[in-house]
Amino acid sequence: MPSKAYERLSKEKEQRILEAAYIEFSNYSLEKASMNSIAKNAGMSRTTLYYYFRDIDDIFSLIIEKMMLEFKKTLNYDENNKIDIFEAHYRFFEYVVSYKGTNREKFIKQIFSDMNLKLQKLITEPYIDFFVKNKQYVKNLEKLNYENRNELFDIMFSLFALITACINYYYNNDIEYEVIEHKIKRGLHLLKYGVIKEEYRKEELENE
Numbered sequence: 001m002p003s004k005a006y007e008r009l010s011k012e013k014e015q016r017i018l019e020a021a022y023i024e025f026s027n028y029s030l031e032k033a034s035m036n037s038i039a040k041n042a043g044m045s046r047t048t049l050y051y052y053f054r055d056i057d058d059i060f061s062l063i064i065e066k067m068m069l070e071f072k073k074t075l076n077y078d079e080n081n082k083i084d085i086f087e088a089h090y091r092f093f094e095y096v097v098s099y100k101g102t103n104r105e106k107f108i109k110q111i112f113s114d115m116n117l118k119l120q121k122l123i124t125e126p127y128i129d130f131f132v133k134n135k136q137y138v139k140n141l142e143k144l145n146y147e148n149r150n151e152l153f154d155i156m157f158s159l160f161a162l163i164t165a166c167i168n169y170y171y172n173n174d175i176e177y178e179v180i181e182h183k184i185k186r187g188l189h190l191l192k193y194g195v196i197k198e199e200y201r202k203e204e205l206e207n208e
Contacts, residue, residue, distance in 0.1 A: 030060055163184070
């Protein structure tokens with residue numbers, strides 16, 4: 001994560017760094033992205049950039065963290081308005097595909113097309129940790145088939161894998177939104193009734 005010095009950055013300088021990073025990650029994979037290029041496009045020296053960030057992964061993680069903060073705001077959850085875990089994943093899909101046709105499209109397409117293990121870890125961990133760490137705001141968790149935190153993480157990972165595949169498919173193929181929307185809803189439906197404990201399946205089907 002960014003250094004303590006980053007917290008004292010002016011908004012103007014922070015924005016320059018973020019915009020330069022978006023440009024770099026839109027054009028190059030995480031492995032090929034350059035701290036030198038980001039520093040140059042941000043109008044600062046490479047040494048100064050390293051004063052704020054340890055490495056390229058730090059900058060990328062910051063961008064993902066900011067995306068997650070934006071996404072969380074769309075959920076509008078609290079003690080009285082809890083999140084349905086399947087609906088939340090669908091909302092994340094909607095959030096990401098909403099960038100299509102904007103100046104962030106190239107960035108989204110690049111990172112989801114280049115999804116190797118390292119990149120997957122940097123993206124999925126903060127996403128999944130949000131649900132794992134905020135279980136009190138998630139409804140119907142008791143109906144999911146897990147015994148501990150690791151097993152809940154596995155369920156979240158399976159859901160996120162579906163979302164990632166559909167996002168990648170949508171951004172890299174000339175298809176109508178309705179087509180991918182059907183795929184994601186169908187996929188979530190299948191996962192939902194595959195992970196819910198058997199004694200709750202009939203109840204959930206009746207409530208749909």
